[in-house]
Amino acid sequence: MEVKSAYIHIPFCVRICTYCDFNKYFIHNQPVDEYLDCLIKEMCDSEVRVLETVFVGGGTPTALSYKQLKRLLIAITDIFEIKGEFSFEANPDELTLEKVQLLKDFGVNRLSMGVQTFKPELLEILGRTHHTTDIYQAVTNARAVGIPSISLDLMYHLPQQTLEDFKDSLEKALAMDIDHISSYGLILEPKTQFYNMYKKGKLKIPNEDIGEEMYEYLIERMNKSDLHQYEISNFGKIGHESEHNKVYWKNEGYYGFGAGASGYVNGERYSNVNPVNHYIKKIKNNERPILQSTSPTKTEQMEEEMFLGLRMNKGVSKSRFFEKFDQTVEQVYEQALKDLIQKELIVEQDDYISMTDRGKVVGNLVFEAFLLNV
Ligand code: SF4
Structure with a gap:
């Protein structure tokens, strides 16, 4: 089956969140420009040119400077003809009017914002860089430049989070007439700050029943809104479902570009090497930056x-x-x-x-x- 989707990974963040086990690095002192050179080369070297969906995720793509972001956008749109959804992940405090205008100018038509919660104390616990006011400002900026689809990520089952806290965040998101919400329960992953705190008895996670109660409330509340559930954790207005994520759930193929990115092409599931320096080295040696690949039976x-x-x-x-x-x-x-x-x-x-x-x-x-x- 022809592969028409691509995931592009930007593994840098300006601060590392306490719960995060994604493939990401603190951006300070990272060879970001060199990484972009290599990422662009990897995309150029691929055989694909026409795509239906592109998702740029991370890390945080908006952690790039304006100049770096522009360079990335020029490259992506030079290399690929993007016929459908062009999504970017963004952190609310990094979505300045200038950056979001740039994204819009290059055809980005969907933003996925890592909001997680509207409660300041919880944002602090999660180690997020943004404040509640940044969320409103980011949505205002995105709308001002005409981004047609905005999604917010919200988390539940967080330390010290009550059902009322979660309800309040949901209401605040819905009150903004947002197009799409993704909502995930916290998973305590090894090698995260949260996990270490938990092991030392310094982190209290609400019990499983509360997590289930929050999830049940989520479904119930969204059923009453104009965002319909179309996946376990995803809710959208008609016409605002994530077409890119549906490619994964339909078990269809996609390319993965960048350090730690994974792909599924011609029956082969592969993942790229994680560490930025290893990735750069492989690309510079004209090698495929693959860590492992398997062909599922x-x-x-x-x-x-x-x-x-x-x-x-x-x-x-x-x-x-x-x-x-x-x-x-x-x-x-x-x-x-x-x-x-x-x-x-x-x-x-x-x-x-x-x-x-x-x-x-x-x-x-x-x-x-x-x-x-x-
Ligand atoms: S911004 Fe996202 S990728 Fe970066 S550390 Fe936080 S959760 Fe992880």
Whole structure:
């Protein structure tokens, strides 16, 4: 299948958040210009030229200076013809009018802002650089230049966060008539500051029940708004769903460019080397900057099709499953389907198998049932 999407990674941030385990580096003293040289070379060397969706993420792409950002945008739009969605991740305090105008001038049509919470004390705990007022200013700036789609990321199940805090953040986002919200529960990842604090008994995370309660509230509240749920953690107005992320959930191919980026092209899942210096070295040596690559077996592909597809409200298309694997989903998963339908965790409707609201709350249980090699 032709690959029409690309993810581009900018692994730099001006401050490292306490919970973050993404591939990112404190920008100070990093060889940012050299990194951009190499990233541009990697994109040039690829065989793809026409793309339907491009997502520039990080790290934080808006941590780049105006000049660096301009250079990156010139390169991306020179190398690729972008026919559809052109998304950028942004931190609210870095989205100055000048930078957002630049993004708009180069065709960026979607912004994904790392807001996380509107509560100042929680922003502090998370180690974010922005203040609540920056969120409003960033949205105002993006709208002033005419960015047509704005998404906010909000987190729940945070240390010291109450259900009321989470409700308040949601209301503040909705009151801005925002186009899209992504909302994720905190996952305590090893090698983060949070994890170390937790191990030393210095961080209190609300218990699992509160996390579930927040998630259930999220679904309930969004059902009453004009942002409909289309994926476990994603809600958008009609016409504002993330087309790029849907490529992942539909288990379709995409290129990954930059240090630590991963891709899925011609049946090969690959990830690039993480450390910026290793990445630069490989590109300068005219090597592919690959850390590892695997070609998933048919069994693994069927599992992925289920895990990823079930994340979407629409679910997994049975006819597409058959087209891809030459077996019906019922032939492969007869028992799992029966059990999960009986437990009311999934439903079958026309061509689709999808999760119920309860299924979404206990998503991991559902996904486990579709593992074939256990
Ligand atoms: S801004 Fe994003 S990528 Fe950077 S440290 Fe914070 S959470 Fe991680």
